[in-house]
Amino acid sequence: GAGVSQSPSNKVTEKGKDVELRCDPISGHTALYWYRQSLGQGLEFLIYFQGNSAPDKSGLPSDRFSAERTGGSVSTLTIQRTQQEDSAVYLCASSLGGGTLGEQYFGPGTRLTVT
């Protein structure tokens, strides 16, 4: 079946602009996660959704970052007023939920470059 998909695959934006990143999880997966992967920081957790609710937003680095999930499916991560330190690969993952939350299926990522 179809895996987790993300769009765009690459995004180059100017400092100060807003960007939206999209994630389509595996159908039927109730849990959805956003991570950020950068050379210096490794894999950082950003936010976790169970259904449309976000019980854990602890990883969002600043109030410029927000995310939503609608219909228990698609999620968008929005970064406002982008800064150069936001440059990274943004990964989305989904899982069935329940006892399998740790078994996460990752998308290919969106590479964000802020110039």
Added chain:
Amino acid sequence: GDSVTQMEGPVTLSEEAFLTINCTYTATGYPSLFWYVQYPGEGLQLLLKATKADDKGSNKGFEATYRKETTSFHLEKGSVQVSDSAVYFCALHYGGSQGNLIFGKGTKLSVKP
């Protein structure tokens, strides 16, 4: 806080060599432990897992045993292949409302023919 520490890479081996990638963790509770792998140009994928102490996870010839006494989950393979070249991430997870994986920084493995 909870954390995962992996041996720093890169690790370079010849084909058919024995592989060990060390992973230790610090945890306040009793997490499940995972190894994820990222092949060149591909997304992260689950390699193996263990959910409680003394469990052994295995897949594709790789093994790791959950050692509570040493807080370790070292990844091993008896005979590596060129196709095993990838970045390997150790991770822990508690489940429940704390949904996220806590990852180590990753270890890059290169296998030469």
